[in-house]
Amino acid sequence: MSETAIPYMVKPHPVTGIPNGKLGIWLFLASEVMLFGALFSSYVLIRTGMPHWPPEGGLSSEVLNVPLGTFNTAVLITSSITMVLAWASCKMGSLPRFKMWMGATVFLALVFLVVKYFEYSDKFHHDHFPSHDNFYAVYFVLTGLHGLHIVGGIIVNTFLLTAGSKMWTTDPEHFTNRVENAGLYWHFVDLVWIFLFPSLYLL
Amino acid sequence: MAETAQHEDVSKHMGKYYVVFVALLCLTAVTVGVSYLHLNRPIAITVALIIATVKAGLVAAVFMHLISERKVIYAVLILTALFFIVLLALPNLTTFEHHSGMPGT
Numbered sequence: 446m447s448e449t450a451i452p453y454m455v456k457p458h459p460v461t462g463i464p465n466g467k468l469g470i471w472l473f474l475a476s477e478v479m480l481f482g483a484l485f486s487s488y489v490l491i492r493t494g495m496p497h498w499p500p501e502g503g504l505s506s507e508v509l510n511v512p513l514g515t516f517n518t519a520v521l522i523t524s525s526i527t528m529v530l531a532w533a534s535c536k537m538g539s540l541p542r543f544k545m546w547m548g549a550t551v552f553l554a555l556v557f558l559v560v561k562y563f564e565y566s567d568k569f570h571h572d573h574f575p576s577h578d579n580f581y582a583v584y585f586v587l588t589g590l591h592g593l594h595i596v597g598g599i600i601v602n603t604f605l606l607t608a609g610s611k612m613w614t615t616d617p618e619h620f621t622n623r624v625e626n627a628g629l630y631w632h633f634v635d636l637v638w639i640f641l642f643p644s645l646y647l648l
Numbered sequence: 649m650a651e652t653a654q655h656e657d658v659s660k661h662m663g664k665y666y667v668v669f670v671a672l673l674c675l676t677a678v679t680v681g682v683s684y685l686h687l688n689r690p691i692a693i694t695v696a697l698i699i700a701t702v703k704a705g706l707v708a709a710v711f712m713h714l715i716s717e718r719k720v721i722y723a724v725l726i727l728t729a730l731f732f733i734v735l736l737a738l739p740n741l742t743t744f745e746h747h748s749g750m751p752g753t
Contacts, residue, residue: 647679
C-alpha cells in the first residue's frame with residue numbers, strides 16, 4: 446500500500462471505533478441536516494407569515510399532483526431497500542447480486558427524476574415558475590435541492606456499479622464499506638423526501 | 649471464521665429489512681389517506697409529522713443501522729439534533745422579538 450493511502454478505511458480507527466470513511470459520511474450528513482433544516486425553517490417562517498397557503502387559494506393537494514408524489518415516495522422507499530440489498534450482497538460475497546440490486550437502485554432513482562421532470566414541466570407549462578409566488582418558490586427550491594441530491598446519488602452509485610466495482614477483486618472489504626457509505630447517503634436522501642412529501646403536497 | 653459469522657449476521661437481518669420496507673409503504677398510504685379526510689389544519693399537521701417521524705425513524709434505525717452504532721456517531725447526531733432544534737426554533741424566536749417590540753410602538 447502506498448504511503449499516501451488514507452489510513453483506517455477498512456479497519457476501525459482505534460479512537461472512534463469505526464472506519465474513517467463512515468465517520469466522514471456521518472459528519473457530511475450532519476451538515477446536510479443543517480442545509481435542509483435551514484430551508485425547512487425558512488419554509489415554516491414564510492408559510493406562517495402568509496394569510497393563506499398556497500397564496501392563490503385552494504389546497505396544496507389541489508395545486509400539486511398527489512398521486513405522482515405518492516408514486517415517487519414509493520419509488521424512493523423501494524430504492525432504499527434495493528440499496529440495503531446491494532450492500533447485504535457485498536457482505537454475503539456476491540458481486541453479481543450487488544450489481545443487480547445497485548442497478549435497480551440507480552434505475553429507481555432515474556424513475557424518480559423522470560416523474561419529477563413531468564411534474565416540473567406541467568408547472569412550467571402553466572407559467573408557474575419559482576418567481577410566481579412564495580408557494581412555488583418554496584416548492585421548487587426544496588424539491589430542486591432534493592433532486593440535485595438524487596443526481597449526486599446516481600453519479601456515486603453508477604460509479605460503484607461500473608468502474609468502482611473493480612475494487613471488489615483487490616479489496617472487497619474496502620469496497621463494501623464504500624457501498625455502505627453510499628447507502629447511508631442514499632437513505633438520507635430518502636429520509637428528506639419522507640418529510641418533504643407530506644409538508645409540500647399534503648398539508 | 650469471521651467471514652461466516654458476518655454472513656449469518658447479515659442474513660439474520662434480511663427479514664427485518666423487508667418488514668420495514670412494507671411498513672414504510674403502508675405508512676405512506678396512511679398519510680395520503682388521512683390527507684383526504686381534510687382534518688383541521690393543526691391536527692392534520694400533527695398527524696402527518698408524527699407519521700413522517702416514525703418513517704424517518706425506521707429508515708434511520710434499520711436501513712442506516714443506527715440501532716446498533718458506535719458512540720461517536722450518536723455524539724455527532726445529538727449535536728446535530730441540538731443545532732437542528734435551534735434552527736427550527738428561529739422563526740419562533742423572531743416572533744417573540746416582534747411581540748416584545750409591540751407594546752412600545
